[in-house]
Amino acid sequence: xxxxxxFASHQEKHPxxxxxxxxxxxxxxxxxxxxxxxxxCHTDLHFVNNDWKITEYPVVPGHEIVGRVTxxxxxxxxxxxxxxxxxxxxxxSCGNCKSCMEGMEQYCLNGxxxxxxxxxxxxxxxxxxxxxxxxxxxxxFVLHIPDNLEIQGAAPxxxxxxxxxxxxxxxxIGPKMKVGIVGLGGLGHMGVKFAHALGAHTxxxxxxxxxxxxxxxxxxxxxxxxxDANAMKKENGEFDxxxxxxxVNHSLDKYLDLLKVDATMCIVGxxxxxxxxxxxxxxxxxxxxxxxxxxxxxxxQEMLDFCGTKKIISDVxxxxxxxxxxxxxxxxxxxxxxxFVINMNSI
Amino acid sequence: xxxxxxFASHQEKHPxxxxxxxxxxxxxxxxxxxxxxxxxCHTDLHFVNNDWKITEYPVVPGHEIVGRVTxxxxxxxxxxxxxxxxxxxxxxSCGNCKSCMEGMEQYCLNGxxxxxxxxxxxxxxxxxxxxxxxxxxxxxFVLHIPDNLEIQGAAPxxxxxxxxxxxxxxxxIGPKMKVGIVGLGGLGHMGVKFAHALGAHTxxxxxxxxxxxxxxxxxxxxxxxxxDANAMKKENGEFDxxxxxxxVNHSLDKYLDLLKVDATMCIVGxxxxxxxxxxxxxxxxxxxxxxxxxxxxxxxQEMLDFCGTKKIISDVxxxxxxxxxxxxxxxxxxxxxxxFVINMNSI
Numbered sequence: 001x002x003x004x005x006x007f008a009s010h011q012e013k014h015p016x017x018x019x020x021x022x023x024x025x026x027x028x029x030x031x032x033x034x035x036x037x038x039x040x041c042h043t044d045l046h047f048v049n050n051d052w053k054i055t056e057y058p059v060v061p062g063h064e065i066v067g068r069v070t071x072x073x074x075x076x077x078x079x080x081x082x083x084x085x086x087x088x089x090x091x092x093s094c095g096n097c098k099s100c101m102e103g104m105e106q107y108c109l110n111g112x113x114x115x116x117x118x119x120x121x122x123x124x125x126x127x128x129x130x131x132x133x134x135x136x137x138x139x140x141f142v143l144h145i146p147d148n149l150e151i152q153g154a155a156p157x158x159x160x161x162x163x164x165x166x167x168x169x170x171x172x173i174g175p176k177m178k179v180g181i182v183g184l185g186g187l188g189h190m191g192v193k194f195a196h197a198l199g200a201h202t203x204x205x206x207x208x209x210x211x212x213x214x215x216x217x218x219x220x221x222x223x224x225x226x227x228d229a230n231a232m233k234k235e236n237g238e239f240d241x242x243x244x245x246x247x248v249n250h251s252l253d254k255y256l257d258l259l260k261v262d263a264t265m266c267i268v269g270x271x272x273x274x275x276x277x278x279x280x281x282x283x284x285x286x287x288x289x290x291x292x293x294x295x296x297x298x299x300x301q302e303m304l305d306f307c308g309t310k311k312i313i314s315d316v317x318x319x320x321x322x323x324x325x326x327x328x329x330x331x332x333x334x335x336x337x338x339x340f341v342i343n344m345n346s347i
Numbered sequence: 348x349x350x351x352x353x354f355a356s357h358q359e360k361h362p363x364x365x366x367x368x369x370x371x372x373x374x375x376x377x378x379x380x381x382x383x384x385x386x387x388c389h390t391d392l393h394f395v396n397n398d399w400k401i402t403e404y405p406v407v408p409g410h411e412i413v414g415r416v417t418x419x420x421x422x423x424x425x426x427x428x429x430x431x432x433x434x435x436x437x438x439x440s441c442g443n444c445k446s447c448m449e450g451m452e453q454y455c456l457n458g459x460x461x462x463x464x465x466x467x468x469x470x471x472x473x474x475x476x477x478x479x480x481x482x483x484x485x486x487x488f489v490l491h492i493p494d495n496l497e498i499q500g501a502a503p504x505x506x507x508x509x510x511x512x513x514x515x516x517x518x519x520i521g522p523k524m525k526v527g528i529v530g531l532g533g534l535g536h537m538g539v540k541f542a543h544a545l546g547a548h549t550x551x552x553x554x555x556x557x558x559x560x561x562x563x564x565x566x567x568x569x570x571x572x573x574x575d576a577n578a579m580k581k582e583n584g585e586f587d588x589x590x591x592x593x594x595v596n597h598s599l600d601k602y603l604d605l606l607k608v609d610a611t612m613c614i615v616g617x618x619x620x621x622x623x624x625x626x627x628x629x630x631x632x633x634x635x636x637x638x639x640x641x642x643x644x645x646x647x648q649e650m651l652d653f654c655g656t657k658k659i660i661s662d663v664x665x666x667x668x669x670x671x672x673x674x675x676x677x678x679x680x681x682x683x684x685x686x687f688v689i690n691m692n693s694i
Contacts, residue, residue, distance in 0.1 A: 099608055274625070275623070282636065286637060292630060
């Protein structure tokens with residue numbers, strides 16, 4: 001399916017103009033944000049295309065949102081008017097389950113409310129995301145952006161950033177560890193930056209030899225070409241952790257070979273059925289295969305603060321809103337270094 | 348392939364009579380064991396059939412070996428003549444790698460020497476297992492059997508026992524945890540006994556409703572019928588750990604559904620390519636899929652001592668050596684409760 005056609009045609013069918021969808025009134029604990037930039041995540045394209053058969057049109061994608069606070073509820077105490085503010089993939093969760101109580105709203109046992117395409121009591125019956133001019137959300141799910149970060153490069157931290165930071169922290173990545181980042185795209189380039197910043201010996205694992213130089217400039221200590229069987233064999237059993245950012249179905253076996261005894265490969269890219277897995281790869285070496293989605297709100301703020309301290313932002317290409325269909329087309333071809341970000345002043 | 352034919356015909360081709368294969372002379376650190384009982388593991392049948400394409404005929408299977416010490420090297424200090432002694436799946440390892448240094452000889456980075464079908468300097472050029480009258484091995488790989496255990500029931504502890512005990516200990520299974528054991532066979536019935544003995548709320552997960560009563564008599568607190576979609580759905584997200592003993596290719600997804608956030612399913616049965624795995628099952632809930640083989644020597648002794656304290660042995664059906672081909676046939680149909688053990692005095 002042509003993503004451009006799909007996006008345009010579905011939007012046209014609905015009486016609401018997607019970029020003029022009203023937002024709910026600002027409640028006592030709500031923050032209203034004038035959106036300045038919004039990152040373009042591959043998930044946005046999956047929703048536009050209804051790849052996962054859960055899209056309700058018209059959908060307004062976008063969950064890498066940065067802007068400034070323009071209105072506040074009376075009970076808001078985390079933000080002031082004019083503050084830089086950000087929203088990621090969630091705008092609510094139950095708050096009462098074990099996961100929420102432990103600060104892991106992303107694993108809310110009752111299901112978190114996604115920033116777009118989630119049922120809600122708001123106008124329109126569901127949430128609408130950041131390809132828009134304003135967004136209103138409870139301050140609990142709104143983040144602070146450190147002042148020293150360029151905000152267009154900070155936008156992708158809200159999804160690509162936390163998605164890679166959270167597993168690296170969960171598995172205690174740090175100095176004296178050898179960490180592989182598989183795939184150099186929106187997620188992978190952030191994985192390299194974070195693994196490097198956390199002090200690990202960071203290896204970019206990619207099928208594309210031409211990405212070697214870029215990977216090193218992003219912070220990779222080494223590059224391992226996964227299509228080079230000899231090079232891969234030499235690295236068997238050498239890795240303490242692998243972050244797998246490949247966004248599509250692929251065979252896991254050759255990456256599992258790279259792990260040390262008891263080490264883990266965490267999938268953050270492919271949210272789908274994978275063709276095959278040889279259980280022997282897990283048994284011999286008691287290796288672990290895991291997965292992870294985004295991160296909790298507290299952890300997301302911690303990540304943003306870490307980025308402020310380490311001066312980490314995403315490498316982005318800023319586009320105007322009328323270039324979004326072209327951007328989707330290029331995204332499919334991985335033709336972006338490494339994240340499109342929409343300048344919302346172009347609406 | 349008919350396992351009986353296969354076993355007989357391959358053995359016949361070779362000039363060595365398998366049950367009369369000589370053993371090496373007793374070296375200074377060696378123990379010679381007169382074998383009394385040897386368990387019949389599904390792995391034995393895989394080797395007999397050359398399912399894994401690594402069998403060198405004639406093969407003498409058997410790695411659940413118990414007997415009495417009949418000869419000793421001059422430097423042996425762990426054993427005396429007449430002691431009960433046991434050998435499991437390994438008879439050597441490099442001793443110098445990180446895994447060996449940490450007591451995990453089963454993950455020896457240079458490959459452990461298996462009790463049968465492994466290259467060695469011994470007579471015959473490789474190791475021969477426990478379907479035999481004697482075995483000679485370095486005392487470091489020989490275990491003590493607590494005196495209070497019936498030895499025919501203790502034999503399967505050397506493989507089925509340690510294979511299930513080791514992961515339960517590695518993942519710190521204990522009271523206040525809900526643990527699922529998938530599959531009720533040689534491994535599964537030991538998994539139930541150990542999980543129960545470690546204090547966990549133990550749930551037998553099986554396709555076979557008729558196994559419910561047996562599972563409870565083995566120590567299961569509950570039985571979950573995996574073919575009952577409603578029953579499975581009710582248990583989604585309820586398990587702290589699942590030990591998966593299914594010995595063949597199967598879909599993992601419905602079992603992963605049962606896990607809590609951050610919980611692990613460990614595969615100990617199927618050492619082979621599995622058809623499919625939905626990565627989404629791992630991502631949503633940061634679940635872990637792992638695998639484990641047997642256990643280290645120190646841990647195996649710990650397991651045997653634990654069995655002595657808790658009076659745990661396997662449920663076995665004792666056969667004579669001339670019944671082995673019939674036993675293999677029944678093993679394929681899971682027609683044994685729960686482990687065949689060969690009385691080696693029948694040779």
